[in-house]
Amino acid sequence: MTEHARVVVIGGGNMGAGVLYHLAHMGWTDCVLIEKAELTSGATWHAAGLVSRMVGGQALGSIHDYGVDLYKRIEAETDVGVSWHNCGSLRVATSPDHMDWINHIRDAILARGQDAHIIDADEVARLNPLYDVKAAGVLGAVYTPDDGHVDPSGTCQAMAKGARQMGAKVRRNCRVTATHQLPSGEWHVETEQGTIIAQHVVNAGGYHARQLGHMVGLDLPITTMLHHYVVTDAVPEFKAMAHEIPVTRDDHFCGYVRREQGSALIGLYDKQDPQSVWLDGCPWDSVNALFEPNWDGITPWLENCFERMPALMNRGIKRVVNGGITYTPDGAMMLGPAPGLNNYWLACGATVGIAWGPGAGRALAEWMVEGSANISTRAFDPRRFGLWADADFARRRATEDYTLRQAMPYPQHQRNSCRDIKRSGAYDRTAALGAVFEEAGGWERPRLYGDDPVGWRRTSAFDQAAAECKTVRQQVGVADLSAFAKFRISGPRAEDWLNAVCANRMPRVGRICLTLLLNRKGTIEGEATIARTSPDSFHFVTGAPSERRVWDWLTLHCGVPMDGVTIENITDETGILCLAGPNARKVLSACTSADVSTGGLRWLSCTSLDVAGLPLLAMRLSFTGELAYELHAPNDKLGELWDALWEAGQPHGIGTFGTKALDSLRLEKFYRGGHELTNDASHKDICLERFAATDKAFVGRDAMMARQPRSRVALLMLNGEQTDALLGEAVFLGDQLVGSITSAAYGHCVGKSLAIAFLADVARASGTVLTVSLLGQQVAATVLADAPWDPENARLKA
Incomplete structure (x- = not known):
């Protein structure tokens, strides 16, 4: 039997239910959710159920806030209990750095209009009398009173029922066996109960998201990591309390504690020996899967917990849960269009699907129905990962991210594993000069030249960045800016096509424009610098992390036919050096016979040059606000170009600068x-x-002109x-x-x-x-x- 639907959502956990619920509430009721077993039988059923506003950032914070708000009201809508416990949350601080972190978290929560307080040790002891604030050396804590925990099964069932009440369908015990796209653009979804032809597919497959991705040619960087929590025997002290203790988070035991009926539930992240499972794929017959406890791994963290909460030390442990949680390489979910596919969406790779499911579901539904979400989705967009994010990268980075779950996320922190994926041709030169690198779309990009210690306040990097800035303002600086995506767009209709895709007007030959690309909602899909190198050819530059996303927008999603237009991705073969400062022209003139004066190459102009014998594209612009030239050259020759500029710049006080100085x-x-x-x-x-x-x-x-x-x-x-x-x-x-x-x-x-x-x-x-x-x-x-x-x-x- 073949049926038709507007959307097929694959996966019956909290993420899939969240998408279905919000699609239905936005008017797309002709939707079907397919679950291979029962709802919540993957990672959702064994979750600890924590829901918290205690998170930084506008976008992710808004997702968390919405989850709290929905769980408070959904019982009244659906008559399905979610067991909302409004106990609040604490995160304790035991060092000045900790205090800075929790103050920063509070600042971000306040920015979203939510309630958060910095409290002292006495108030921590009042809210959680089991916590030994003196032994822990507590300096303070951030307290979010509107937090709590829920029954994970109840939340998923409630959203599924809410969707069904609007007309959507839920099909259980029905595995998807194959998916492919038809010439019409529709999706052919084969299941154990028949075929569905759909306009859209949403992969919310949880543990099985990678295998579902393989059906349509995707290799999604998702790894399942194991996470423990234990439930103690009854804690008599709870009976004497007039309130439920807040969910208490503490880095010392790398986890959290909350009340579970009359017992304590202790969640633990084993930083010493994180375990990944199902690297070759989760078995299709896996239902409500749990794993044997790794006592050697979690015992040190349990002991640390008992140091903080000694009343729990002599309580027996009546239950241990060691279950899988899906992780992406950076710990953020994959939410949005799948790379290279039309109308195939991802809502997977969620480490905390209970907290994320409602807000993520709403954002994806807005994206699908209206053309964009009402929050920034850049950090979750699946296309932030390039083809370099293979299975080994996914596993190693997920393992590293797991160890950072309860660690301070310093602003300067960089991942250590899987580095050097993409290097510019000048990498050896910048490294020899002391560059500290950061990642950008897989590239190694100089951030600073010198030490860059971590901290919430100014460090020694402050003075180094000041010196780099002054070099650019007073003399001349050179920067390796290769970490950009570069496309060559050409053909007899290239100008007309770009004018239809971009908000700004395309420049004349030899000129440059800065432009935004908008979606049908009138908001920003991307931004670009475009240099017109000939009547029918344009050099298009955008940020390195946006490479796949902007490529997909141009080639798949923008809706403007590409007849007479060719797009080539020249990102990896093209490097960029920037010369900036009042002496920039003197340095460049020493390396080329061409006229690079204002008369020969004025602001927002471009031209082909030979610089030190290397052919390249020179663009007169910069983010520094100084006289500057961007030199786009073959990446394999970029080291030679660096050497020539460096030597020519010696009489003119040349120095280096990185992205920290560029931000200033x-x-x-x-x-x-x-x-x-x-x-x-x-x-x-x-x-x-x-x-x-x-x-x-x-x-x-x-839409942009009508926007208020x-x-x-x-x-x-x-x-x-x-x-x-x-x-x-x-x-x-x-x-x-x-x-x-x-x-x-x-x-x-x-x-x-x-x-x-x-x-x-x-x-x-x-x-x-x-x-x-x-x-x-x-x-x-x-x-x-x-x-x-x-x-x-x-x-x-x-």
Whole structure:
């Protein structure tokens, strides 16, 4: 039997149920969820059920917040119990660094308009009398009173029933056996109970997501890791308490404790010996699977827990759960379009599906129905991983991420495993000069030249970044900026096609434009620098982490026919060096016979050059705000190009600079970056209407013009010493929450701590004095009228 549906959701855990529920509530009721066994029989059923607002960041935090809100009300909608326990949550701090971390978490929670408090050790002891605050040396804790825990099976069943009430279908004990796309673009989904032809497929397969991906040619970087929790015998002390203890998290035992009826439930992450399973695929007949306890692995962490909560030490353990949790290489879920496929969506790789399922389901439903989610999905987009994220990469990175579950996520922290995937041709030169590297789309990119110690406040890297900035502002700096995606777009219809896809107008031959790409919702799908190298050829550059996402948008999703247009991905074969500073022209002129003066190569122009005998494309622009040239050259020759520029620059005070300095330089120019150019913002939100040529037709034009922003970007100057923001902090006008910070850096050349924030209109007037919640302080901040460095762009155009 063959039937038809708008959407087939594969997988009956909390993620799949969340997608089905929200699709139905958005009007897509012709949807079918397929589950191979019973609902919740994968990872959902054995989850500890924690649901918390205690998470940083706007996007992921909004997902957590929505989960709390939905679980509070869904029983009334569906009559299915979810056992909501509103006990609150604590995360304790036992060192100054810990205190900075929990203050930063609180800042981010406040920025979302939620309730969070920093409390002292006495209040920790009152809320959780079993916790020995003196032995632990507790300095404080962050307390989120609106948190709790739920019955995982109940949440999934409630969302599934809510979807069925709207007309969606749920089919249990029905395994998907094959999936392929028909020439019509529809999906042919074969199941044990017949075939379904669907417009869309959502892979919410949990443990089986990789195998489902293999059916359609995907190799999803998802690994199943094992996680324990134990349930003790009854704890008599609970009976005497007038309240339920908050879920208590502590890095010392790398886990959490909550009440489970009259017992204690202790969750543990074994950092010493993390275990992965099912590397060749989860067996299809696996149902409600658990594994033998690894007592050697968890005993040290249990002992640490008993140090903190000695009342639990002599309680017996009546139950041990060692179950699988799916992990991606960076710990974030895979939510959004599958790479290279049309109308095949992913909602998998979730480490905390109970907390994420409702919010992730809502975001994906918005994406499918409306063309984009109402939160930024960049951190979850499956296309953030390139083809380099193979099975070995997935396993090694997932294992590393598991060890970081209860560790402080310092702003400077970089993963250690699976490095050196992509190196520029100048890597050996920058490494020899002391570069500290960061990852960007698989590339190794110089962040700083010198030590870059971790910390929540200024470190020795502050002075090093200051020196790099001053080199660029006063002399000349060279940077390896190869970590960008580069496409060659050509053909007789290339100009017309790009004009239809991009918001800005395509430049004349030899010129450059900066443009945004919008979706049908009118928000930002991508951004690009485009150089026109001939009448029918364009050099298209976008961020390295966006390579697969923007490629898919251009070739699959934008909806503009590509007849007469050819796109080539030249990312790996092309490297980029940037020369920036008042002496940049002198250095470049010493390496080429071409005229690179303003008369020969003016601002926002491009040309083909021979530099030190190497043919390359020179582009006159930069994110630094200085006279600058980007040199796009064959990557295998980039080391030679570096050597020539370095030698020619010696008489002119040449130095190096990395992305930490670049952030400072761009903030001084109020240049928007990746944290502002997201899918929940448009030209109006980021105040860049001049980059939209609204007198021509392009994707998303009408929706963008009709959009009424709730907030817009502004540049803030933070007052006082040691007041550099970390991103995500709340901004207040008096007692009114008016926005949050998305980018921040100290402006070393203007002597001001700067931040970009999305603000309500009531707070955006120049000179308005606001307050930023920052690491336990209330810091005054002033709205600036314009960029504090060269607002007239005289230096850029020199």
